[in-house]
Amino acid sequence: MPAPRSRRRPVTGTTVRVPARYYARAAEVLLRQGVDVARALRAARVAPERIGHPDATMRLDQVEALVADVVAQTGRTDFALDVGRALKLSSHSLVGYGMLSSPTADYALRLAARFFVLIMPSFRLRYRGGVPTQLHFEPTVRMSPLCLHFHLEVLAAAAHWELRELLGGELPAYELSFSMAEPPHVARYAELVGARPRFASESTPGVRLRFAHDFGARPLALADPTSLRMAELRCKELVHKVVAVGKVSDWVRMVLRESGDGMPTLVELAHTLNLSPRTLDRYLVREGTGYRALLREARQQKALALLDGGQMSITEIALELGYTDAANFTRAFRREAGVSPSAWRTRGRTTS
Template sequence: MSDFLLPVQYLRQIAEQLRAMGTDPAAWLARCEVEPRQLDDPDYQPGFALFSQLIEHALALTEEPALGLLVGERLVINTHGILGFAALQSESLRQAIQLVERYLAVRTTLVTLRHEHDEAAQREHIQFVASFPLGSIERTVLEAVMLAIKNVFDAITPANVCLSQVGFPFPAPCYADLANEMFGCPVAYDQPWAGFTIDSALLDLPLRMADPAAFREAESICQRELMKLGEKTSLSARVRRLMLEKQNGFPSLVVTARLFHMTPRTLHRHLLDEGTTFKQILKEVRHSLAVEHLKSGRLSVQEIACSLGYNDVANFRRAFKQWEGVPPSEYRPGRQ
């Protein structure tokens, strides 16, 4: 099974946004050979490549660069199923953040969350890390997902509790003022990571709708759903996702095996059974990330080589030429 998950309900929200903007959802779906009836099938699950095409075509049809924000605004807490219900019962913002960090995968595997505490500044950094090479849809996806999570926080916290800052790892768009308004706080661009900054003092304020018993029951359902997903997802897909989550320092075979409660030999054997190896997955992840970094233009070739774990930039150049047929300095996205 693919490690990409996005419930069809979210595709329906995109379709409704297109309809509200005067675009026929059927025409949008037809471009990707998707039938409208498939959006009514609760078990329908597109692959990541098809999802990317759907987002690209939605942007092209609407000619609305801020589509991600408009879709994100629609994604209120009750659109997130059991995860949204559990968040609504949280006793504190800290508990809600931990909940989303642990169980976001029951709603989507597009991104994962990391929570870091800045002791010196007394700030919390909630980072959104892409689990897939988003490429041309990065801005739209991050804006939609981050605004959706912001809506969850808004639903459970008092009106005066808000984010200190939102950051995105891409240049400011022409609609930056709209982003500031919709997030309700300053939005910074060209940042090293995507995410929120929150005052630490807000984390443990009691929430008005807290229901500890309901929270425990909802969290147990999230746990069961996550276990089911883990059983369906191939080991190679889980290893690939782990590498993408930790792309600033890929774990070794030994560390990866330990994280999956296996010996290195057992992990190697299972990957062979799935037709791949740890080295092959690492090479594929490096290739994918190298292309995405070059497309973004934010890092130099030397910086990309370093971020991908190459001690010698010459080794990276050789590897990239094997992947793409040209050295990284000559790579041009979309060339044939």
């Protein structure tokens, strides 16, 4: 009988770079709270004198090390909410300047969605005006669960406070929906007045703000056509210089891993990236893989986690992973692990 394959965790890439200015602001917030920021920066291998430079960037693996060290130091899971509140529209450089100079809230949010790659290259913002008005933040690169959940909460808190700033301090009530499970600090969401948080309610990784009220036509106090034209022109120039350094296959792996309600299809994944399914498949083939291979990998990882959890039957796990019955699941699992699901579970119990 072949030996079971090792239970390896996905390894995040080291090539994705994000603006350091947001983590410099996070360092300021944490320093005021007594966190040893110098230690966290050392853990992330980031030079303190570089993080505050306007053009400085950090690799995503450095960000993950920074977040992990702060959690290890403090034992806190809620500091992302403090970081999000500390961000202002002016924190986003030219994009924020363009938003403040926009004639209406709708124009400002459309501008933010167009140029969100300049704010946070590891995420995409989808905006839809009207009723309901929606802002949907989705990751575009692969990252660890801890790092993903940190960024989802930062984005949610930042969107709340920045929309209040944009609208002159008034923000309609809204639904705030996360893909992640309810955090231990859920009570702190009462600080986001008007938000109705819902957890594990998005089927793919991300966070969504949904307003029943259409506030897009509201004029903005600092509207300035000349400043807006200058900001947009400069943003377009910068976007042309942006180089996509993250692997498409890494992003697909992360979405499949984090999906909480079945597995997204190739068509659904392509739609998220504004690609045709054929183009997305071609990108994956170019990287030496394919959707079906990544789907098998993700299903196997989820199967291992569910089997080790011990709370669900083999049939329940099969249905959870999208198989039509337990027999199909057993055959697929045996091909990957070399043993049946029940044998894997029994081995885990005898070695624990």
